[in-house]
Amino acid sequence: MKFLADFFMKAYNADVHPSNVDVVENSNVFKPGNSQKVFSKTLMYLLSLAMGISFLGTAEAALAELKAGDRGSEVTTLQQRLKRLGYFNGQVNGNFNSATSSAVIRFQKAKGLTADGVVGDATAAALYKKQERKTTAASNSQRQAQRSRTTTQSRQAVTSTTNNDFLQPGDRGxxxxxxxxxxxxxxxxxxxxxxxxxxxxxxxxxxxxxxxxxxxxxxxxxxxxxxxxxxxxxxxxKPSTSVTKRPSVQQNQSKAQVQTLQQRLKQLGYYKGQINGSFNAETKDAVIRFQRKQGLVADGIPGVNTLSALENLTRRESIKALQVRLQQNGFYTGPIDGILSQQTQAAIGKAQNAYGLSANDVINQRF
The missing domain is CATH 1.10.101.10 (PGBD-like superfamily/PGBD)
Structure with missing residues (x-):
């Protein structure tokens, strides 16, 4: 800021400072026609000063950090970027809330940065560095394609996304x-x-x-x-097995495990039989329907992928039911999405304090 003030004073003194004229009375400054020139130059210097101050203010704003409590389009862009990278599951609303702060901290930890939840220069560079490389690579690919005709294989290599931090529809390679x-x-x-x-x-x-x-x-x-x-x-x-001897629930799992399988299938609406721990035809049919719905291999055998998908979906349904219960009792106002978010956890804590219960009691809806 000081250099702008010095610049103005030097420029101004060059025209009207007393050291540049003999005496004011004898100077041509205030003769008819010259006063307008002085006024015009002075106005130009003032405008230059104002523009410089404005530029510094803009630069300062551009370098400002993003932190908890901030709002606006910059926060919206941040949330969208974190969501695309898989660190943010909340609503993109331009509000730097606790969920956004937690997502930033997870990203910072993953990248070996200071995990303070504040988006400073280092965090911003890590967030958007690869995205900028993607844009540059795309431009370079277009120029290369214009310069030469390539084969199908080389065209796929040009559009390959090996330098990107995510893959999306339309990518090849x-x-x-x-x-x-x-x-x-x-x-x-x-x-x-x-x-x-x-x-x-x-x-x-x-x-x-x-x-x-x-x-x-x-x-x-x-x-x-x-x-x-x-x-x-x-x-x-996992060891490979032949078609004639694949591990299945009825061969390798206990009655209790089959009961858990039946309970989860019933909770999701795929099984309507008795919870008896017997892997019968009705249980197998339920497994096949579930596998088809999830896009898995529909062989009726609850392997690792089937059991994992079943466990995740039932847990999500349980969290949804808990969110509804917490909402009905005035502890929760967020979305019913089956995600154990910070807002859901805070509601669980409120219910604990209100009823004097443990976290497990609240999660199991004993209130």
């Missing part, structure tokens, strides 16, 4: 092929592995996200890919 292989291994994808992020690939990702109780957006973001890699590693560690 080796990363998409790898994604499809992992989805197929996990039991969520049945089509050909062609390296094209098609509608069937998007649908498979949504089924996987729903089964794992994360944001269902059809994008292969950081969290989705991490969970998918974990699922495929677990599947790879």
């Amino acid at each position: 080796l990363e998409v092929r790898k994604l499809q292989q992992q989805l197929k291994q996990a039991g969520f994808y049945k089509d050909s592995i062609d390296g094209v992020f098609s509608a069937s690939t998007e649908a498979a990702i949504k089924r996987f996200q729903q089964a794992n109780n994360i944001t269902v957006d059809g994008l292969a973001g950081t969290r989705t890919i991490s969970l998918l890699q974990s699922a495929t590693r677990q599947s790879a560690r």
Whole structure:
């Protein structure tokens, strides 16, 4: 700010400072016609000063941090970015609330940054760095395509998303092929592995996200890919079995485990029989219906993927029922979405304090 003031004073003194004239009475400054020139120059310097101050104010605002309590379009953009990366499950509303702060902290921890929940320069750079690379890569790809004719294989390489932090519909290349292989291994994808992020690939990702109780957006973001890699590693560690001797509930699981299976199928509306721990034809039919609904291999055998999807969905339904109960008793005002968010946890705490119950008592709706 000081350099602008100095600049103005020096420029002004060049015209009207007493050191530049003999005496005021003898100066030409106030002669007819010259006063207007002085006024015009002075006005120009004042405008320059005002513009400089405005520029500094704008620059200061641009460098401002985003933190809890802030509101506006910048927060909306932040929430959208965090949601796309799989760190934010809340509502995109432009309000830097506790859910947004928690999402920022999770992102900062994952990237090895200071986990303070404040979006400063380092956090912003980590959030948007790869997104900028994607835009640059796309522009470079377009220029390269204009310069030369390429084969189908090279065109796929140009549109490959190996430098991006997420995969989305329309992407092509080796990363998409790898994604499809992992989805197929996990039991969520049945089509050909062609390296094209098609509608069937998007649908498979949504089924996987729903089964794992994360944001269902059809994008292969950081969290989705991490969970998918974990699922495929677990599947790879399991010993291979022949078609004639596959492990099944009736062979390897206890009566109590079959009862749990039947209870969960009944809770979701797939099973209407007795909870007797017997893996009968009615139980198997219920398993097949559930598998078809979730886009899994419909073989009637509750393997790892089927049991995982079943557990996640029943837990989500239980949380929904809890949210309804908390809402009816005036402790919860959020969405009935089956997500154990901070708002839901806060409502559980309120119910605990009001009724003198433990967290488990509230979760099991003993109030």
